[in-house]
Amino acid sequence: MSRKRDITGGLFIGVTAFSALLIIAVIVILLVVIIIGGKGTFSWEFLTSFPQDGMMKGGIFPAIYGTVFLVLIMSIAAVPFGTITAIYLTEYASEKSILAQSIRFAVRTLATVPSIIFGLFGLGFFIKFVGGGMDNLFLGGQLKWGQPSILWASLTMALLTLPVVIVSVEEAIRTVPREMREASLALGATKWETILRIVLPGSRSGIMTGTILAVSRGAGEVAPILFTGAAYYLATLPTSLSDQFMNLGYHIYIMATQSANVDKTLPIQFATTMVLLLLTFTLNLTAVIIRARLRRKTK
Amino acid sequence: MDNNAGHNRFVFTRDSLKKKFRLSEFLSEKIITGVAFLSIAIIVLIFFFVFRETLPIFHQKKEAAKVENVVKPEKYGSDANAGKTNSSGQEQYGVTTKDTMMIENKTPVEDTVVHGSDEATLKSLAGTQWLPVSDRPRYGLIPLFVGTLKITLIAMLFAAPIAILAALFSAAFAPYWLRELLKPAIELLAGFPSVVIGFFALMVMATFFQNIFGYDGRLNAFVGGVAMALAAIPIIFTITEDALTAIPHTYTEASLALGATRWQTALFVTLPAATPGIFAAILLGIGRVFGETMIALMATGNAALSSINPFESVRTLAATIGAEMAEVVFGDTHYSVLFLIGSMLFVFTFSLNALAEFYVKGKLVKRFQGKQS
Numbered sequence: 277m278s279r280k281r282d283i284t285g286g287l288f289i290g291v292t293a294f295s296a297l298l299i300i301a302v303i304v305i306l307l308v309v310i311i312i313g314g315k316g317t318f319s320w321e322f323l324t325s326f327p328q329d330g331m332m333k334g335g336i337f338p339a340i341y342g343t344v345f346l347v348l349i350m351s352i353a354a355v356p357f358g359t360i361t362a363i364y365l366t367e368y369a370s371e372k373s374i375l376a377q378s379i380r381f382a383v384r385t386l387a388t389v390p391s392i393i394f395g396l397f398g399l400g401f402f403i404k405f406v407g408g409g410m411d412n413l414f415l416g417g418q419l420k421w422g423q424p425s426i427l428w429a430s431l432t433m434a435l436l437t438l439p440v441v442i443v444s445v446e447e448a449i450r451t452v453p454r455e456m457r458e459a460s461l462a463l464g465a466t467k468w469e470t471i472l473r474i475v476l477p478g479s480r481s482g483i484m485t486g487t488i489l490a491v492s493r494g495a496g497e498v499a500p501i502l503f504t505g506a507a508y509y510l511a512t513l514p515t516s517l518s519d520q521f522m523n524l525g526y527h528i529y530i531m532a533t534q535s536a537n538v539d540k541t542l543p544i545q546f547a548t549t550m551v552l553l554l555l556t557f558t559l560n561l562t563a564v565i566i567r568a569r570l571r572r573k574t575k
Numbered sequence: 576m577d578n579n580a581g582h583n584r585f586v587f588t589r590d591s592l593k594k595k596f597r598l599s600e601f602l603s604e605k606i607i608t609g610v611a612f613l614s615i616a617i618i619v620l621i622f623f624f625v626f627r628e629t630l631p632i633f634h635q636k637k638e639a640a641k642v643e644n645v646v647k648p649e650k651y652g653s654d655a656n657a658g659k660t661n662s663s664g665q666e667q668y669g670v671t672t673k674d675t676m677m678i679e680n681k682t683p684v685e686d687t688v689v690h691g692s693d694e695a696t697l698k699s700l701a702g703t704q705w706l707p708v709s710d711r712p713r714y715g716l717i718p719l720f721v722g723t724l725k726i727t728l729i730a731m732l733f734a735a736p737i738a739i740l741a742a743l744f745s746a747a748f749a750p751y752w753l754r755e756l757l758k759p760a761i762e763l764l765a766g767f768p769s770v771v772i773g774f775f776a777l778m779v780m781a782t783f784f785q786n787i788f789g790y791d792g793r794l795n796a797f798v799g800g801v802a803m804a805l806a807a808i809p810i811i812f813t814i815t816e817d818a819l820t821a822i823p824h825t826y827t828e829a830s831l832a833l834g835a836t837r838w839q840t841a842l843f844v845t846l847p848a849a850t851p852g853i854f855a856a857i858l859l860g861i862g863r864v865f866g867e868t869m870i871a872l873m874a875t876g877n878a879a880l881s882s883i884n885p886f887e888s889v890r891t892l893a894a895t896i897g898a899e900m901a902e903v904v905f906g907d908t909h910y911s912v913l914f915l916i917g918s919m920l921f922v923f924t925f926s927l928n929a930l931a932e933f934y935v936k937g938k939l940v941k942r943f944q945g946k947q948s
Contacts, residue, residue: 285838292744295737296757299808303764306775306805313778357610364611368604375612381932382614388859388928389921390866392893393621396917399900400624435617442614468603489766496768499868499893503900525770525869532774533873545774553771560766564759 307553314550317543323551331509331531332540336548341513342426342506342521343495349430349517350437350494355487357434358441359476365442366449367471387439391499398432398504399424420518427517429505436500437490444489444567448482449475451570481570485563492559496552498525524552625921628914631906700912705879705890707899707909714912718881722796722889723865726875729800729885730807730864735857737804738811745812746819747841758816765809773873776802781874790886792876797885799875803867807860814859818852819845855931862927866920868893892916 321335328334361379369376408422421427452475460470476483498506507520508530514521531545532538538545702715741761745754781798788797822845830840846853871877876888877898896913903910 282836285836288838288842289744289748292740292748295740296744296749298737299741299764299812300757300760302805303760306767306772309779310771310775357613360607360610361614364607368607369611375608379611379614381929382618384932385618385925385928386614388862388924389621390862390868390893390924392866392868392896393625393917393921393924396625396628396896396900396914397621400628400914401620404628404905405624438614438617466597466600468600471603492766496766496770498768498770499897502868502897525768528770528774529869529873532777542778545778549771549774552768556766556768556771557763560763564762568759 307557310546310550310553313546314543314548317547318550322547326511327509331535331544332537333544336524336527336544336551338510338513339522339524339527339548340551343524345426345514345521346430346433346501346523347491347494349427350433351487351491353431353434354437354441354490355483358438358486358490359445359483361438361442362445362449363471363475365446367467367475383439383442386435387443391436391497392502394432394436394500395502395504397435398428398500402428402431403504423518424503424505424520425518426505426514426521429501429521432500432504433494433497436497437493440490440493441483441486444486444563445479445482448479448485448570451482451573452478481566485566485570488559488563488566492556492563495559496525496556498523498529501526524548524555528552621921625914625918629911629918631911632908632915700915703881705895707912708902712909714909716892716916718879719890719892719895719916721881721883722875722879723891723893725796725883725885725889726800726803726871726891727861727864729796730803731857731861733801733804734807734811734860734864738808738856738860739815739853741808742812742815742819743841743846746816747837747845761809761812764805765813767805769806769867769869770873772802772805773870776870776874788886792886792888794874794876794888795886796875796889799871799889799891800885802870802874803864806867806870807863810863811856811860814856815849815853818849818856821852822848851935855935858927858931858934862924865927866893866924867891868897872897892920896920 323335323340324337325335326337361383365376365379369379403422403424406421407425407428411417411420411422415421456474456478457470460474461467465473501523505520506523506526508522508526510520510522528545528548531541531548535541699714700716702713703717704713704715705718706713741757745757749757776798777794780802781793784798784801785793826844826848827840830844831837835843871891871894875891875894877890877894878888879890879895880887896917899909900913903913
């Protein structure tokens with residue numbers, strides 16, 4: 277009887293362990309396959325040159341440039357707002373107030389809204405409503421802002437990454453010891469001064485993790501920018517906020533599904549995917565390490 | 576205090592204890608509260624603006640006939656087909672940009688029965704044909720729903736057992752060092768961009784599965800579903816793991832003290848106690864798969880068929896928006912229908928999230944919630 281139980285038990289533990297290993301194996305296979313596929317084409321020139329011959333040759337510089345540009349504007353929008361929201365939730369709101377709870381619910385909802393919905397929202401709100409409104413108001417109906425551009429794509433992406441920032445910063449703010457706040461208040465500092473001088477510096481690493489995670493998310497998402505500003509091919513780099521831009525993820529999508537000759541550009545596709553994967557992978561790994569260190573410190 | 580009676584400056588009076596009004600304090604608090612309110616505002620705005628663009632469907636029954644020729648505003652993307660204005664070809668769908676996809680797929684549903692009118696009345700939305708860009712466009716949403724449900728089911732059949740078992744392993748059996756390895760690894764998987772997973776599915780998994788199963792269409796619901804499982808696994812794993820580790824030690828200790836083995840405790844005590852959390856995890860996983868766009872676009876073949884065969888190509892709701900929005904004429908019926916699909920997706924994921932949230936809150940006793948603020 278007990279022998280039989282042990283076998284079932286062993287089997288059961290084996291099945292759970294197998295599931296865990298399966299996930300790890302898939303991660304490793306995915307990384308390895310993409311890297312093997314892209315290694316041959318990957319080079320410094322690949323990163324720094326423009327596509328040539330109708331994207332059959334050449335590099336992906338404009339896509340990298342566009343992605344960095346996008347992520348930069350996105351962070352400028354998302355990080356301050358996310359940080360302030362986190363400050364409100366931890367420092368000002370009482371845990372049980374309805375407002376605070378609704379904000380938490382909204383943040384969690386925002387995190388689960390499908391990314392394509394953000395794309396629709398960007399189109400309906402930013403481009404048509406805000407951009408179109410600006411054109412009518414300032415330019416007399418001339419089309420400038422009421423069309424897809426890097427500004428609208430970045431703001432759309434900022435909405436998507438806002439919850440990422442809020443959650444990370446909130447977690448970090450909570451690690452700032454209560455005594456430090458109390459000491460600051462006891463010395464006569466006001467609440468705002470305490471937040472500015474004690475709480476925020478104390479949660480710097482959390483703000484950094486949040487930014488890194490947001491950047492990684494923003495660099496990888498494609499659905500929100502499909503129709504808010506990403507372009508298939510541009511001969512010049514975007515210079516103003518109303519320009520369209522190329523993007524790594526969008527580049528992969530277009531090349532893999534809609535280019536004229538998918539097989540011929542396969543090495544380029546693999547190399548582009550490798551660049552995007554390694555970029556997000558490195559960013560996430562950094563965030564994981566920083567966060568692990570932070571957690572160990574508070575223990 | 577008495578000694579200092581003469582020196583008034585050390586005495587706390589009622590007045591000196593009162594909070595002084597400081598403009599900077601007042602302003603900072605108001606501004607911070609205002610900014611925090613933004614998250615709620617965004618949700619409301621998304622609701623409002625996504626719905627707003629669908630309204631024309633419900634108003635335009637009469638004027639639909641001739642409008643198309645007049646409308647010639649911004650066209651997105653390249654010189655894409657401007658929808659209905661073109662009357663030359665029969666199945667005009669995807670002529671410019673989707674050629675390669677058409678090769679990968681079987682051709683979409685044939686143009687057989689033509690009963691539909693060219694306006695999207697509520698009636699035609701319930702049809703079984705999704706042919707938005709043809710002479711007589713039909714906007715039947717049924718094949719899209721069938722496709723989305725099919726792919727969600729396939730993805731969850733893979734993702735849910737694997738993720739839950741792995742979470743159980745991590746929470747109950749794994750040695751410390753392995754758990755510390757497993758959790759970040761799955762966090763990293765969560766960070767893989769979906770376009771990368773889609774690309775992997777399209778280039779590697781599709782061929783691999785075709786070799787195993789030997790079906791004809793390289794891209795189909797099965798490949799898409801398995802790829803989506805990769806996207807759903809981290810969510811299900813993380814939430815399940817949280818729920819499992821939040822269970823009080825007293826439960827497991829009592830079970831072990833009564834003579835149950837470790838695996839019996841895990842299977843019959845820990846797992847049942849965490850059911851609400853696991854349920855929430857599955858709901859959120861479904862929400863993720865339901866709204867996933869890039870994987871669906873790249874790995875499912877995108878033909879709007881309403882069969883239940885898992886090895887047939889499907890077209891999901893989200894992928895339809897992603898593929899067609901760029902080529903649609905602003906303000907067109909097709910445009911509004913795409914926004915309608917978007918509203919449905921939004922409402923659906925919103926309800927799933929609300930259900931997960933309140934179900935868990937209601938069911939889980941406070942102590943289970945633990946750290947998850």
